[in-house]
Amino acid sequence: MSDIPPAETPYWRFVEDSARSVLTSYGYREIRLPVIEKTELFRRSIGEVTDIVEKEMYTFADRNGDSLTLRPEATAGIVRAGIQSGLTHNQVQRLWCCGPMFRHERPQKGRYRQFHQIDVEAFGLPGAQIDAELILVLARLWRHLGIQNLSLQINSLGTRNAQALYREKLVEFLRARRHLLDDDSLRRLGTNPLRILDSKNPALGPLIDEAPKLIDHLDAPSMAHFATLQRILEESGVAFTINPRLVRGLDYYTRTVFEWVTDELGAQGAVCGGGRYDHLVEEIGGQPTPATGFAIGMERIMDLLKAQDRHPSTQTAHVYLLAVGAAATCRAHPLAERLRDDIPGLNLVVDADEGSIKRKFRQADRSGARVALILGEEEAASGRIGVKQLREAQPQEAVSDAELAGRLGELLGLANAGG
Numbered sequence: 001m002s003d004i005p006p007a008e009t010p011y012w013r014f015v016e017d018s019a020r021s022v023l024t025s026y027g028y029r030e031i032r033l034p035v036i037e038k039t040e041l042f043r044r045s046i047g048e049v050t051d052i053v054e055k056e057m058y059t060f061a062d063r064n065g066d067s068l069t070l071r072p073e074a075t076a077g078i079v080r081a082g083i084q085s086g087l088t089h090n091q092v093q094r095l096w097c098c099g100p101m102f103r104h105e106r107p108q109k110g111r112y113r114q115f116h117q118i119d120v121e122a123f124g125l126p127g128a129q130i131d132a133e134l135i136l137v138l139a140r141l142w143r144h145l146g147i148q149n150l151s152l153q154i155n156s157l158g159t160r161n162a163q164a165l166y167r168e169k170l171v172e173f174l175r176a177r178r179h180l181l182d183d184d185s186l187r188r189l190g191t192n193p194l195r196i197l198d199s200k201n202p203a204l205g206p207l208i209d210e211a212p213k214l215i216d217h218l219d220a221p222s223m224a225h226f227a228t229l230q231r232i233l234e235e236s237g238v239a240f241t242i243n244p245r246l247v248r249g250l251d252y253y254t255r256t257v258f259e260w261v262t263d264e265l266g267a268q269g270a271v272c273g274g275g276r277y278d279h280l281v282e283e284i285g286g287q288p289t290p291a292t293g294f295a296i297g298m299e300r301i302m303d304l305l306k307a308q309d310r311h312p313s314t315q316t317a318h319v320y321l322l323a324v325g326a327a328a329t330c331r332a333h334p335l336a337e338r339l340r341d342d343i344p345g346l347n348l349v350v351d352a353d354e355g356s357i358k359r360k361f362r363q364a365d366r367s368g369a370r371v372a373l374i375l376g377e378e379e380a381a382s383g384r385i386g387v388k389q390l391r392e393a394q395p396q397e398a399v400s401d402a403e404l405a406g407r408l409g410e411l412l413g414l415a416n417a418g419g
């Protein structure tokens with residue numbers, strides 16, 4: 001779990017603000033949820049035999065003895081909230097949320113125990129159009145952020161029926177070659193064989209390549225659904241590859257699944273994953289409701305922004321106001337308040353240090369400010385204010401109260417109302 005120091009927060013704000021503006025422009029509305037839910041919710045939705053539920057959840061008993069879990073992902077909570085509030089009942093809903101998720105993973109670069117996701121879900125729409133829309137939202141977000149070289153992989157897992165028929169074929173194939181499987185895969189053979197397909201063990205690569213593919217066993221409606229998705233993406237100019245091994249780590253997916261990946265982040269190359277989950281709402285106790293969504297891993301987006309030399313502008317102080325002497329010190333705050341009223345967007349720091357004037361100037365310099373305003377004994381007597389450009393070799397000016405906002409606006413290139 002990491003702290004996010006002030007030098008990092010501009011990246012976070014850049015990503016959050018970009019996501020908010022792109023999502024709003026497509027009609028998605030924000031929802032905010034608790035970070036803790038009943039453990040049962042995640043067991044039922046994510047699936048008993050998944051890495052998350054088997055090994056990674058932060059689960060504890062509260063004072064009533066109820067088993068609660070820090071959310072490892074957001075979809076289950078959104079579905080729970082949607083059912084409870086009636087939001088998803090017979091309605092189309094485009095929703096998003098953003099915040100921390102918790103998984104007790106083995107820490108490594110790109111994998112954290114508290115990480116953050118932007119999570120987007122659409123309810124009430126069964127067609128491939130909305131799956132395509134989600135992908136278009138993402139393509140736009142990457143452009144907005146200036147991120148390049150992400151590639152889109154898509155696959156279809158078909159309906160539950162197709163999955164069950166395929167599972168039998170896969171198990172038959174793998175049983176006949178069980179001597180080639182590792183321990184993890186042997187265990188999954190009896191519980192969740194599809195997950196063997198996205199095993200990270202390179203030794204299993206050739207076997208998996210040879211295994212029957214779900215995509216060759218799709219039922220006709222799933223094939224048509226998948227074809228529509230591909231066609232919309234093609235006509236919208238979004239490049240993709242079909243990855244028949246893409247199954248995703250959670251049990252609830254049917255039909256469309258997708259991932260955006262990069263090769264610029266080492267082993268943890270997936271920056272966003274999602275797909276359709278048409279049965280989950282019903283399984284959690286709601287009316288049958290088609291649904292589809294995705295989650296973006298925010299830390300990986302930050303890493304990618306840095307890897308691609310995309311740095312958001314950081315806002316430092318414009319002006320540092322320093323006062324020397326009791327009378328001037330009392331004048332500093334009212335003056336600062338007036339300037340904040342008069343110059344929209346002004347970033348002004350008022351010195352609160354009790355040290356020498358030299359020390360105050362050092363603080364002014366460290367604040368990053370371009371202009372220092374000086375209220376000394378002399379200025380207190382004359383009613384003028386010293387204006388010193390900190391990043392230019394210009395002599396200090398003495399400006400009257402009335403002219404100050406205008407002069408500052410000029411120096412900083414900010415419009416002002418009071419000048």
Ligand code: AMP
Pocket residue numbers: 073103105110111112113114115116117249270271272273274295296297298299300
């Ligand atoms: P998932 O909810 O597992 O489908 O993950 C969606 C996205 O969240 C992934 O593509 C990653 O970018 C990100 N992610 C998942 N787990 C972690 C983690 N432990 N640390 C950082 N990012 C993660």
